[in-house]
Amino acid sequence: MCIRDRIKVADEMDNAALAKIYYDIRLKEFVWEKEVCMDDFKKSTEGERILAGLVDGAIAGFISVWEPDLFVHNLFVCKQYRRTGLGAALIAEANRKYGSPLSLKCMKDNKNALTFYEKNGWKIRESGMCEEGEYYFMVQDAVENRKKQQL
Numbered sequence: 001m002c003i004r005d006r007i008k009v010a011d012e013m014d015n016a017a018l019a020k021i022y023y024d025i026r027l028k029e030f031v032w033e034k035e036v037c038m039d040d041f042k043k044s045t046e047g048e049r050i051l052a053g054l055v056d057g058a059i060a061g062f063i064s065v066w067e068p069d070l071f072v073h074n075l076f077v078c079k080q081y082r083r084t085g086l087g088a089a090l091i092a093e094a095n096r097k098y099g100s101p102l103s104l105k106c107m108k109d110n111k112n113a114l115t116f117y118e119k120n121g122w123k124i125r126e127s128g129m130c131e132e133g134e135y136y137f138m139v140q141d142a143v144e145n146r147k148k149q150q151l
Helices: 012-029 040-045 086-098 111-119 142-150
Strands: 007-009 049-055 058-066 071-077 103-107 122-130 133-140
Touching (some): 012 058, 012 071, 040 071, 049 086, 071 086, 103 111, 103 122
Parallel strands (some): 071 103
Antiparallel strands (some): 007 049, 122 133
């Protein structure tokens, strides 16, 4: 089974599993977040397209995209499935379904995510401040993106 076969369009029945992943990762890893609650997932993904990544039939991660701007609002992969290609596969499928190049904001303190994005051809275009702290606005590199889509 190739990685892309593990990606599906999320539906209402997936929301509880998606919300749990969102909550658990933010609670344990997002030290800049002041308050975290289970209801945050619904608010954070309202109006967005969501793709779920599956491992052994269970949801192991997801990406949510604000399609009008090709903006990745959320990319979450359970810790035990990181470095398996799932995050890159979610991004690649979002490119195929919604277009490219995608963009996103990544908190400067989120070192693991920054490393992942840079290794996958994303470039920092600018930095800014929000209530959670300093962030980078990142955009996919068009050349790198084309190479990955051809694989």
